[in-house]
Amino acid sequence: MINLKENKVLRIILRTLVPLAALLFVFIFVIYIVPGLQEMKGVRKTVLTNDPELKKDPVYKKQTAQLTRDIQRMSKKYASFTSGQSYIVINTTDNRFFLYKNKKLIREGFCSSGSYTMLKTEGERKWIFKTPKGKYWIQGKITSPVWRRPDWAFVEEGLPIPPENDPSRYEYGVLGDYAMSIGDGYLIHGTLYKRFLGMPVTHGCVRLNDEDLEAIYNTLSIGSKVYIF
Amino acid sequence: METSDNMENTEKKKLTAENLILIIAGAFILVFLAYYSIMMSMGPAKKLKEIEAGYGVKHDSEEKTDERLFTDSAYVSMLKEKSFLQSKITMAGTDSIYMTLNIPDSTAHLEIAGVSVHSVRISGMKISKILRTGNNYAIQTMLASPMTIVNYIATIKKEPLMIKMAPKDTSEFKPDVTPDTSDYEPVNYILDMDNGLRIFVYQEVADSANSDRNSLFFFDLNDRLKTTWQSIKSVAVLKVPEYHPYIKIRVPKADAKILYRAIPRKGQIAVYI
Numbered sequence: 001m002i003n004l005k006e007n008k009v010l011r012i013i014l015r016t017l018v019p020l021a022a023l024l025f026v027f028i029f030v031i032y033i034v035p036g037l038q039e040m041k042g043v044r045k046t047v048l049t050n051d052p053e054l055k056k057d058p059v060y061k062k063q064t065a066q067l068t069r070d071i072q073r074m075s076k077k078y079a080s081f082t083s084g085q086s087y088i089v090i091n092t093t094d095n096r097f098f099l100y101k102n103k104k105l106i107r108e109g110f111c112s113s114g115s116y117t118m119l120k121t122e123g124e125r126k127w128i129f130k131t132p133k134g135k136y137w138i139q140g141k142i143t144s145p146v147w148r149r150p151d152w153a154f155v156e157e158g159l160p161i162p163p164e165n166d167p168s169r170y171e172y173g174v175l176g177d178y179a180m181s182i183g184d185g186y187l188i189h190g191t192l193y194k195r196f197l198g199m200p201v202t203h204g205c206v207r208l209n210d211e212d213l214e215a216i217y218n219t220l221s222i223g224s225k226v227y228i229f
Numbered sequence: 230m231e232t233s234d235n236m237e238n239t240e241k242k243k244l245t246a247e248n249l250i251l252i253i254a255g256a257f258i259l260v261f262l263a264y265y266s267i268m269m270s271m272g273p274a275k276k277l278k279e280i281e282a283g284y285g286v287k288h289d290s291e292e293k294t295d296e297r298l299f300t301d302s303a304y305v306s307m308l309k310e311k312s313f314l315q316s317k318i319t320m321a322g323t324d325s326i327y328m329t330l331n332i333p334d335s336t337a338h339l340e341i342a343g344v345s346v347h348s349v350r351i352s353g354m355k356i357s358k359i360l361r362t363g364n365n366y367a368i369q370t371m372l373a374s375p376m377t378i379v380n381y382i383a384t385i386k387k388e389p390l391m392i393k394m395a396p397k398d399t400s401e402f403k404p405d406v407t408p409d410t411s412d413y414e415p416v417n418y419i420l421d422m423d424n425g426l427r428i429f430v431y432q433e434v435a436d437s438a439n440s441d442r443n444s445l446f447f448f449d450l451n452d453r454l455k456t457t458w459q460s461i462k463s464v465a466v467l468k469v470p471e472y473h474p475y476i477k478i479r480v481p482k483a484d485a486k487i488l489y490r491a492i493p494r495k496g497q498i499a500v501y502i
Contacts, residue, residue, distance in 0.1 A: 031457055034270075037270055039357065047300060054297055054298075057297075063295070064304055067304070074314040091347065115391075115408065119395055156395060156402075158398045199407070201408060225344075
């Protein structure tokens with residue numbers, strides 16, 4: 001009697017475990033083994049024979065000479081893209097800058113870039129504070145810049161927006177000693193908030209500390225390239 | 230006694246019927262697995278045929294190409310170099326950010342208009358056999374034109390946008406506090422290219438980082454499940470499932486994040502294999 005009961009329990013266990021194990025096998029087979037088998041099966045390949053006779057063939061000689069010329073021409077063209085003049089690279093993920101002169105890195109350090117904040121009002125107005133990425137160039141250089149506060153600067157603080165040229169829009173000494181414009185209202189400038197350097201906190205401009213700003217201002221000229229990524 | 234015998238017989242019949250169902254189900258699963266495996270194993274060859282048809286030597290064209298040239302390693306090597314340069318020059322013509330993958334050098338570069346702005350050391354990689362041993366001419370010609378990203382799946386956001394509601398007046402205004410720059414999110418992503426190639430970028434995982442390893446496992450499993458489901462759907466209608474050649478690279482976490490955030494949504498990539 002006990003034996004019969006034991007058999008029944010064993011059968012129930014087997015009937016549950018075997019299908020479960022089979023399902024697990026099917027799952028692993030389909031998900032992992034089959035894609036692995038795809039990579040094991042050989043595909044028709046070109047066999048490299050490096051036949052010495054071929055190297056003497058005029059067609060081979062002509063083709064390799066043509067390829068060599070093409071590669072030289074293309075390499076030269078590609079190298080010419082990197083300017084020998086000064087340029088700056090800005091990494092907005094790590095908030096770092098790299099200043100180059102004669103294709104050599106001459107200075108690097110921390111900066112602050114856009115905070116990726118979207119400021120929204122109840123009236124459906126919105127602004128996204130991010131630094132644009134891509135290729136730009138220095139379009140203007142300014143000493144002792146004055147910040148003309150845009151609408152969002154007032155909205156952000158819960159202040160009423162003043163008229164266009166209202167004196168309350170102008171702030172002196174907050175952008176450092178120098179500023180360089182890269183277009184569309186974006187500037188590379190100084191900051192009072194040096195403790196935030198290396199962090200994404202700006203409204204889209206690039207902030208630097210005083211020493212770095214001065215070095216960059218003195219190295220870059222109007223037309224110098226600014227690469228932001 | 231008679232009743233007990235009847236019960237035993239009924240139970241035996243029930244068991245036999247259950248066994249029969251199990252055997253039929255098992256046989257059906259085995260047949261399906263065999264059929265699925267055969268159909269799947271035909272995928273790479275089908276893909277190679279497509280690449281050859283699109284990019285291989287055109288036998289009917291007026292400009293004849295001597296196929297013997299592709300058996301010479303020096304010639305093939307020069308061809309690869311030319312293809313890579315060609316791709317880079319095409320991409321440099323735009324002002325957009327693009328990526329170049331140099332497999333023999335184990336490096337990835339972010340470039341803008343021909344200027345390398347960030348270099349990454351690749352610590353590990355795995356490449357589809359089709360790309361390593363396929364017809365060199367067809368593969369190189371395919372890689373000669375820059376690939377465009379058509380879709381991506383990632384564990385991090387492309388743009389980590391935070392929404393902030395403007396205060397109604399100065400009493401509601403709170404000055405910004407120091408942003409949270411802690412780096413806890415694992416960084417793994419897959420870029421689907423327009424020519425069917427898939428580029429997997431995985432962060433390096435330290436031996437002690439169990440959470441990162443688990444995250445990668447589930448990210449990979451999720452993608453495998455999606456791909457398998459697509460394959461099963463194809464197999465069900467007697468079609469050979471689409472095979473996607475791949476390049477899997479492992480890079481430091483910070484670099485993986487930089488690459489992902491820098492490349493535009495429809496960005497371009499050139500590969501040198």
